[in-house]
Amino acid sequence: MAKQNKDFEPRAQNLFYYGEKMKRKIRKSILNLMKKIPINEESLYKKLFESSLWNDAKTVALTMSTDDELNTMPIIERGLAEKKQILIPKTFAKGKMEFFEFTSINDLCKTKFGILEPNGEQEPIKKNEIDLIIVPGIAFSKINNQRIGYGGGFYDRYLQNYQGKTVSLVRKIQLVDSKWIPELTDVPVQNLIVEEINDEK
Ligand SMILES: Nc1nc2c(c(=O)[nH]1)N(C=O)[C@@H](CNc1ccc(C(=O)N[C@@H](CCC(=O)O)C(=O)O)cc1)CN2
Numbered sequence: 001m002a003k004q005n006k007d008f009e010p011r012a013q014n015l016f017y018y019g020e021k022m023k024r025k026i027r028k029s030i031l032n033l034m035k036k037i038p039i040n041e042e043s044l045y046k047k048l049f050e051s052s053l054w055n056d057a058k059t060v061a062l063t064m065s066t067d068d069e070l071n072t073m074p075i076i077e078r079g080l081a082e083k084k085q086i087l088i089p090k091t092f093a094k095g096k097m098e099f100f101e102f103t104s105i106n107d108l109c110k111t112k113f114g115i116l117e118p119n120g121e122q123e124p125i126k127k128n129e130i131d132l133i134i135v136p137g138i139a140f141s142k143i144n145n146q147r148i149g150y151g152g153g154f155y156d157r158y159l160q161n162y163q164g165k166t167v168s169l170v171r172k173i174q175l176v177d178s179k180w181i182p183e184l185t186d187v188p189v190q191n192l193i194v195e196e197i198n199d200e201k
């Protein structure tokens, strides 16, 4: 991992700053919208459960959602009912993250950011054993599937040498038309499943 990070050092500094500043601006405005506008969760669950991404996956990694995010509990329950292995991330210092098998909500503890995480007593699941990662995010670019998260860089680091599938469940308001200049470390999401709103169905 440390060796790979070195590859990013010779990047153009002005490009890095432009990307970072731009991302901060977009992150802030979309977060505001997410708090204000209600979500059509059912359309996202339905599309996910109908997808071959979901149906072909035996091991699925996803987060425990916060109040401002799409509720992931129905996805976890459906996965367990379908005998899939469900994985939840635990974050560590320096942007490191590992996934652990979800056993029971009682085995999770809240971080100082209010996110439920595994206690880390079990062994983490190896990256090459994960079929599908449902990647959280704040803003997504329609044009090139780039994403902006909360700024921890956890997923960008984890996805660097990940070989499996990725998908994000995206609200209409999280979809950005324009293309921002990504940082060299940004990893695009392979698939976007986008919310449908009422009369569009
Ligand atoms: N539900 C959920 N779980 C998730 C994520 C997510 O987006 N959603 N993550 C996706 O990666 C990881 C956690 N991401 C995090 C990203 C930043 C900070 C953080 O440092 N927040 C501070 C300071 C932010 C800042 O730099 O200004 C804060 O909120 O005060 C915490 C967690 C893993 N678990």
Ligand SMILES: Nc1ncnc2c1ncn2[C@@H]1O[C@H](COP(=O)(O)OP(=O)(O)OP(=O)(O)O)[C@@H](O)[C@H]1O
Pocket: 005, 008, 023, 095, 136, 137, 147, 148, 149, 150, 151, 152, 153, 154, 155, 156, 157, 160, 183, 185, 186
């Ligand atoms: N592979 C990497 N190696 C070194 N630094 C990285 C890597 N990926 C991201 N970073 C750094 O981490 C910081 C946060 O990254 P970024 O803003 O892309 O996070 P994010 O995608 O919004 O968050 P997350 O992935 O946690 O949802 C940035 O300073 C970025 O340069």
